[in-house]
């Protein structure tokens with residue numbers, strides 16, 4: 001109890017000067033301490049000051065912010081030390097693992113040289129010793145071929161591997177504190193589990209002290225001993241992880257917890273399917289790159305994809321990144337010409353290219369992209385962005401258009417004051433609403449939503465999902481809703497399709513995804529989503545099966561074979577999996593049947 | 600605009616002030632010239648500074664200040680015109696390449712690569728030798744010389760933008776190529792393009808002055824800053840103001856534009 005804490009922060013405040021000259025406290029008298037060998041999590045929405053606090057531990061303030069208060073790390077006190085010693089602190093005693101490791105590595109240098117560089121710069125070890133230590137860390141982080149992986153270049157490795165290598169780089173100098181800033185936010189759930197497991201193991205082995213920044217309470221519950229909940233730069237609650245999750249004291253904590261499990265108000269399922277579905281995709285093959293003589297693209301992505309969506313229905317598409325989800329949306333929108341197969345709207349076959357589709361057909365299918373930062377033209381005001389489709393599809397101009405723009409803002413619950421603003425001045429959630437409003441301006445029958453909630457915090461995500469649910473109810477919109485997060489898809493959609501490497505491996509009603517049986521890949525996706533209880537990670541059943549990259553396989557056998565925990569030798573590796581219907585109505589592409597998949 | 604100017608670093612403010620000064624001179628110079636630029640007003644050639652002739656007199660006894668005020672208009676005016684022409688053409692072609700079919704891009708890019716492999720000054724010299732150097736031809740030739748450079752920059756900007764989601768959304772909406780190029784892409788290229796226009800302007804000032812210095816540019820009785828240096832070059836030995844002042848004018852014009860660009864682009868990167 002009386003062992004002095006390893007990191008001690010008292011009354012930390014960070015103040016910035018706003019453009020108009022007034023002062024703003026982005027972090028307000030935050031105090032905490034971390035015992036040696038433990039991990040403290042900082043959790044809150046974006047803008048709550050998490051990263052600012054993490055950075056100020058390193059004595060670093062962004063854009064002229066002023067740090068006040070006392071920060072002690074180990075036996076070094078950070079107030080009043082000069083910039084030179086700060087640089088030493090940063091790379092040596094306090095290290096940082098950022099969200100995007102891909103951006104943090106130099107693409108033109110070998111991994112090992114970059115990983116041991118901090119040790120060499122700070123002279124904590126000679127090159128051979130540092131190399132040896134790096135390989136030990138690679139092994140502890142469960143990286144494939146730890147002896148030789150360092151010889152590779154960053155582009156030869158996956159995002160999850162780079163994230164672990166980044167952790168190795170952070171641990172190489174045996175720092176006092178390692179700061180993890182949303183280290184798994186950009187990863188797929190399946191990769192996230194592997195990375196989290198690796199982080200946990202290496203932390204145990206190294207006895208490292210850490211600060212873990214995240215907006216995901218379920219992830220944090222696996223990683224941290226203590227949790228500090230932040231909102232608007234103030235501490236709302238701090239407690240041990242187990243206690244905080246079991247008995248949250250603060251309303252805000254409870255709100256975060258409920259946002260982690262989004263629920264969209266139930267929607268009466270659409271009227272029994274009309275004879276012709278609204279949108280039907282039939283046997284699509286598509287890909288990128290030059291097309292060869294047999295009509296196959298150099299980089300084939302989709303093979304034999306078929307889907308159908310009824311009027312006012314919502315179909316969810318999930319799968320890991322790279323599985324071809326966005327490609328489906330691009331084919332439907334006409335942005336990518338498929339090499340085979342058709343897309344029909346209300347029974348009418350749509351032309352494969354944009355130029356051949358009529359304006360009316362284009363109007364009825366709208367696409368909304370994930371990243372509102374690049375989906376909205378920074379040179380135009382919100383009003384201009386919304387007015388364009390009104391004029392283009394409906395010929396509305398002047399006061400008429402202005403009135404409709406205001407209606408659209410109202411519909412997406414945006415204040416009418418944003419009309420003259422540029423998108424750069426809006427918050428992430430507001431941008432995504434404008435993004436939706438633009439699609440609504442066309443008065444479409446169906447909206448293709450490509451990861452529209454993926455870049456948002458849990459709380460904002462909940463609000464956008466509610467909005468989507470309401471729009472669907474009020475306007476009778478149909479959605480093709482793409483996401484890598486099964487909880488989000490389950491909340492909004494009636495039916496869900498699971499994609500693996502460009503094929504549809506499962507298709508069923510949302511309810512069918514509540515309990516087994518599922519396709520083994522679906523099972524992997526579902527069990528990889530962290531649960532809101534400490535110890536979930538320790539109980540996680542799978543050993544990571546690293547996907548073997550670049551293995552050519554005959555196109556017939558199951559594409560999931562290499563990663564499948566349930567695969568049967570002599571069956572799965574020989575014959576193509578049949579399309580079978582399970583007892584719960586789901587159709588899956590697998591050799592196993594309901595009884596074999598149920599447990 | 601004013602707000603942006605206030606936030607420039609000191610070097611940028613100095614650059615801006617000098618640039619504005621020269622633009623002013625180009626606009627009103629001929630009206631405030633104390634003498635007719637062609638008139639022989641001084642008995643003495645290569646005279647020093649005096650109350651009557653602030654910058655002295657030239658090799659024929661004409662007033663250097665008056666000739667400078669008129670010459671600056673030629674240099675600044677022609678360069679602005681040529682730079683604008685070069686960048687409008689280059690950027691227009693670049694946008695065409697970015698939104699057009701693949702073969703248009705291929706064709707334009709190859710053509711520009713070919714042109715860029717000919718050194719600009721040699722190209723200009725050959726063209727002037729072949730077609731003469733009337734004011735219009737001269738402007739056109741100089742402009743053409745700098746089209747490929749601007750095309751390269753603008754094309755790489757435009758191709759990058761064409762892949763962005765907001766352009767994809769507009770394309771999915773069914774927008775035509777003209778809309779994509781002018782409404783969705785061009786406004787987001789303006790800032791980096793301004794820096795390029797500035798740079799081309801500097802190159803063009805130097806090229807025009809160089810041509811005139813070689814006697815291939817503006818023909819008498821018209822004279823730009825380069826011609827002024829050339830015709831008074833015999834005064835260089837005695838350090839005559841008649842040769843120093845126009846040379847300094849060229850230097851201050853080009854350096855100030857450079858300062859301004861540096862400051863403006865740095866401010867953005869921050």
Ligand SMILES: Nc1ncnc2c1ncn2[C@@H]1O[C@H](COP(=O)(O)OP(=O)(O)O)[C@@H](O)[C@H]1O
Nearest residue numbers: 288289299301320321322323324325326327328
């Ligand atoms: N413009 C493109 N050019 C070449 N390959 C691409 C392009 N866009 C996507 N791909 C490739 O297609 C595959 C599927 O991508 P995508 O449909 O975006 O998957 P998802 O949306 O499921 O993450 C990936 O392997 C990706 O690298």
Ligand code: SF4
Nearest residue numbers: 558564567572590591
């Ligand atoms: S077919 Fe075999 S390898 Fe493929 S998912 Fe089913 S059990 Fe696994």
Ligand SMILES: [Mg+2]
Nearest residue numbers: 325326450451
């Ligand atoms: Mg995608």
